[in-house]
Amino acid sequence: MTAPSRPVVGVAALSAGFGDRTALRDVSLALEAHAVTAIIGPSGCGKSTLLRCLNRMHELGAGAWVRGRVTLDGDDLYGPDVDAVQVRRRIGMVFQRPNPFPTLSIRDNVAAGLDLNGFARAERDDRVEAALKQAALWNEVADRLNRSALALSGGQQQRLCIARALAVEPEVLLMDEPASALDPIATARVEELIHELKDRLTLIVVTHNMQQAARISTRTAFLYMGELVEYDRTEALFTNPKERRTEDYVTGKFG
Amino acid sequence: MTQSRWARRAATDAAMTWLCGLAVAVTLVPLVSLLWMVVARGASALSWSFLTSLPKPVGEVGGGVGNGIIGSALLLGLAATIGLPVGIGAGLFLAARGDGTAGRTVRFLAEILAGVPSVVAGLAVYALLVRPMHRFSALAGSLALAILMVPMLARGTEETVRMVPRDLFEASLGLGVAEWKSGLLIVARTAAGGITTAVCLALARAAGETAPLLFTALGNQFWNLRPDQPTASLPVLIFNYAVSPYPDWQKQAWGAALLLLVLVGVLNAAARLATRGRFAGGGR
Ligand SMILES: Nc1ncnc2c1ncn2[C@@H]1O[C@H](COP(=O)(O)OP(=O)(O)O)[C@@H](O)[C@H]1O
Ligand SMILES: [Mg+2]
Numbered sequence: 387m388t389a390p391s392r393p394v395v396g397v398a399a400l401s402a403g404f405g406d407r408t409a410l411r412d413v414s415l416a417l418e419a420h421a422v423t424a425i426i427g428p429s430g431c432g433k434s435t436l437l438r439c440l441n442r443m444h445e446l447g448a449g450a451w452v453r454g455r456v457t458l459d460g461d462d463l464y465g466p467d468v469d470a471v472q473v474r475r476r477i478g479m480v481f482q483r484p485n486p487f488p489t490l491s492i493r494d495n496v497a498a499g500l501d502l503n504g505f506a507r508a509e510r511d512d513r514v515e516a517a518l519k520q521a522a523l524w525n526e527v528a529d530r531l532n533r534s535a536l537a538l539s540g541g542q543q544q545r546l547c548i549a550r551a552l553a554v555e556p557e558v559l560l561m562d563e564p565a566s567a568l569d570p571i572a573t574a575r576v577e578e579l580i581h582e583l584k585d586r587l588t589l590i591v592v593t594h595n596m597q598q599a600a601r602i603s604t605r606t607a608f609l610y611m612g613e614l615v616e617y618d619r620t621e622a623l624f625t626n627p628k629e630r631r632t633e634d635y636v637t638g639k640f641g
Numbered sequence: 642m643t644q645s646r647w648a649r650r651a652a653t654d655a656a657m658t659w660l661c662g663l664a665v666a667v668t669l670v671p672l673v674s675l676l677w678m679v680v681a682r683g684a685s686a687l688s689w690s691f692l693t694s695l696p697k698p699v700g701e702v703g704g705g706v707g708n709g710i711i712g713s714a715l716l717l718g719l720a721a722t723i724g725l726p727v728g729i730g731a732g733l734f735l736a737a738r739g740d741g742t743a744g745r746t747v748r749f750l751a752e753i754l755a756g757v758p759s760v761v762a763g764l765a766v767y768a769l770l771v772r773p774m775h776r777f778s779a780l781a782g783s784l785a786l787a788i789l790m791v792p793m794l795a796r797g798t799e800e801t802v803r804m805v806p807r808d809l810f811e812a813s814l815g816l817g818v819a820e821w822k823s824g825l826l827i828v829a830r831t832a833a834g835g836i837t838t839a840v841c842l843a844l845a846r847a848a849g850e851t852a853p854l855l856f857t858a859l860g861n862q863f864w865n866l867r868p869d870q871p872t873a874s875l876p877v878l879i880f881n882y883a884v885s886p887y888p889d890w891q892k893q894a895w896g897a898a899l900l901l902l903v904l905v906g907v908l909n910a911a912a913r914l915a916t917r918g919r920f921a922g923g924g925r
Contacts, residue, residue, distance in 0.1 A: 443814065475817025485808035489831050499816035502826055547812070554816055 394419035394588050395440065395558060400454035402432075402439050404447060409435040411612040413454075417605075422580055422589045424603035424620065426596060428640070432612040433592040437560045440590065441477040442470040458558065475503070478556035482563040484543035486535035486550070493531035495546055499554035513553055520586065521549035522579050541572025545579065552583075559583065561591045565598065577602050596636055600624055608632050679898050686896025696862060696878075702889045706897050708864050712779070712873040713848065713904075716858060719783030719868060720847050721840075724790035728843065729836060731791065732798020737824055739799065747795075755792035762788040763853025771857060779865065779872035782858025786850060790843040797839025801832040834916045841912035845905045851876035875901045 393416035402410040410432045417423050425433045438444035439452055442463060456463045463473050486495050494501070496514045505513075514531070518524040523545040527538070535546055544564060551559060561580070565573040580589055580602050593599050599606050600620060607617040608629075616623060616632040627633040634640055690705050697704030731747055738744045766785040771777055805828045813823035829836070859871040860881065875897050882894035 441815065443811065446811075446814070471814075471817055471819050473817075474815055478817075479811075479815035481808060481812065481815075483808060485806070485812045487809060487812070487827060487831065489833070498813070498827075499818065502813065502816065502818040502822055550812075551815065556817075 392419040393417060394459055395590070396455070396457040397436075397440070398455040398457075400436070400439060400452070400456060402435050402444055402450070402452045402454075404451075405449040409612055410439065413609075413614045415607055415614060415617050417588065417590060419588050420584055420586075421604040422584050422591060422602050424599035424606045425590065425592045425609060426594065426599050426606060426635075427609035428635070429594060431609045433594075433609055434562050435612075436609065437479075437562050437590065437592050440558070441479055441560055442473045443479065445470070475554060476556055477558040477560060478551035478554065480544070480547050480551055480559065480561045480564050483567050484540055484547050486538075486543050486546050488534075488536055490535060491532045492527050492535050492538070492546065495535045496549045496553050498550060503554065517549040517553035520552050520583065521545045522575065522582070523549055539572070541568050541575060544568060544572070544576060548576075548579065548583075552586075556587060558588045558590065561589065563592050563594065566594070573598075596624070608635060610635070676902070679895065679902055682892070682895035683897075683899025683902075686892045687899065691893070691896055692900075695864065699887070704893075706873075706875065706878055706893065706900070708861060708873040709875045709878040709897060710900065712858070712861065712865060713875045713901075715779050715866060715868075715872060716782050716786060716854070716874055717844055717848060719779060720786035720790060721844065723783060724787035724794060724843065724847075725840060727787070728791040728794025729798050729840075731795040732836075732839075733802060733824070733829060735795060735799040736802035736828075751792045751795045754788065755796070757788070758852075759785075759789055759850050760852040763855065763857050766853070767856045774869075776869070777857060777859035777871040778869045779858055780868040782854045782872060782874070783868075785853035785857045786847040789850060789853065790847050793843040793846060794839050797842065798832070798836050801835025801839070802828060804835070805831045837915035838912040841908045841915060845908035845912070848904055848908065849876060849901060851880050855880070875904075 395417040397416070398414050400410060400413045401408060413436060425436060427433055435444055440456055440463075444450050445452055452464065458473075458476060462468065487498060490498060493511075493514055496517050497510055500510060500513060515524065518527060523542060526542060527546075530537075535543065538546060544567075548559075548564075564580075565576045568576065577598065580591060583589060584604075591599075591602060593602075603620045605618065606620040606623045608615045608623065608631075610631055616627060616629045618628070623632065624636050627636060688705075690703070692705060692710065693707045694703075694705040695708055696706065731751060735744055735748055735751075739748060763785045766781050766788070770781045770784060774781070809831060810823055810828050813827040814820065818827075854874055854877050858874055858877070860877050861871045861873040865872045879894045879897045879901065882890040882897065885891065
């Protein structure tokens with residue numbers, strides 16, 4: 387497999403699990419900057435676990451453990467002096483189910499990360515507008531920023547969550563099956579958005595939908611039973627897989 | 642065969658419906674007649690001077706329960722000041738860390754506290770505060786009320802906070818917000834309506850308590866706003882007046898009972914309204 391030209395996130399010999407159960411086994415890969423990397427694999431293969439190890443969210447689960455190394459721009463994210471909260475400010479996350487804050491307005495949802503982290507109020511409105519524009523939601527909500535976020539459609543809510551994550555200006559955005567709870571039109575809009583966002587930051591997108599991976603990503607990692615089976619340029623992985631298990635999976639023989 | 646089975650089912654259905662109706666009547670009739678009695682007898686006692694003046698000495702007709710109203714407000718205010726931080730704090734702790742050893746201990750204590758009869762809470766405060774201070778006081782009364790409020794607050798807070806989806810907590814963490822801040826500013830704020838409901842219900846319960854006040858706040862014939870002095874309160878006033886042999890006092894007891902009923906009614910209504918927050922419950 388060809389190595390990425392501009393690696394930004396490095397994963398080395400990463401294993402993780404819950405209690406005596408191993409969900410991720412000795413995974414190593416380098417993720418390319420300003421690109422979309424897709425993580426595919428059958429349900430339960432460890433995709434979410436890998437993603438949540440990258441922004442130190444995995445360790446919050448009951449009995450969770452992590453071994454190995456993750457670096458962002460050369461910084462060891464699991465170093466002894468590293469604050470997990472600071473890591474999450476650099477590596478944002480979007481979840482499977484849209485989860486806007488139900489008691490907050492659209493504007494306050496986008497600004498939540500700024501407000502809670504004590505950013506200056508002065509730039510607040512500008513950053514809200516910028517984030518909503520980046521998330522391709524501005525035109526739809528500009529006239530109702532003070533309304534409840536729950537009044538939006540599912541697809542709009544998900545783009546709101548993307549705007550909320552973008553507002554704190556992370557370097558990397560993790561997305562865990564961001565479109566799997568959405569209808570096809572909303573899914574298409576999120577995919578389009580992912581495509582536009584890679585100019586701005588590095589995206590890592592978990593999906594169980596191979597067509598989606600093929601459409602949105604430049605590189606794809608195939609996980610199977612907690613192990614990284616193959617990692618390559620998306621086109622190469624889908625058209626000319628080197629591993630038998632990859633070929634079986636992408637041709638729909640299992641999973 | 643089928644027909645007789647149908648007939649039997651229809652008969653059972655009718656009988657059960659009838660029994661349910663009876664159960665509703667058995668519940669509602671005493672409640673409505675009680676409310677009616679308090680309103681009918683209490684309304685005639687109400688007047689401006691009843692609300693604003695001090696009680697008259699024994700034997701004199703007239704006077705009011707103004708000091709009892711102020712006293713109840715003082716007691717509830719102090720009880721809330723002591724009870725809310727402890728009760729809500731315990732509830733938040735239980736929701737966040739309730740499964741550890743410390744959490745189980747706190748929950749066990751809260752359950753025991755919830756089962757303590759109110760008169761025992763008063764007795765404990767009598768031993769802990771009144772005896773050492775050599776004086777009945779509003780502070781002692783509020784402490785006894787606070788002890789009764791804490792388990793209600795802790796349980797109500799824990800329940801509503803636990804109902805907030807974990808998604809929201811993780812979303813906040815994902816923005817680089819510290820755990821305690823996410824818990825307090827996102828999760829607890831989302832549950833604020835439910836917490837307010839718990840506060841109103843706990844206050845309503847405390848407002849009507851008499852037994853723990855008898856040997857803590859005691860009572861007072863005069864105005865009092867000092868926490869370290871004995872204080873009149875509506876429930877104790879009702880108790881004293883109701884058991885007195887004087888018809889005028891008995892009438893005033895009904896009037897004070899009506900006031901208390903209105904206060905508790907308002908608190909319960911507020912408890913219901915609180916859960917209909919600004920955005921909570923709206924939308925999908
Ligand atoms: N909180 C948890 N406790 C214990 N095991 C878990 C937990 N979450 C996930 N797992 C297990 O870890 C493995 C990987 O899960 P996950 O990373 O969520 O898979 P995917 O996202 O690929 O569907 C699965 O076998 C799953 O059962
Ligand atoms: Mg998953």
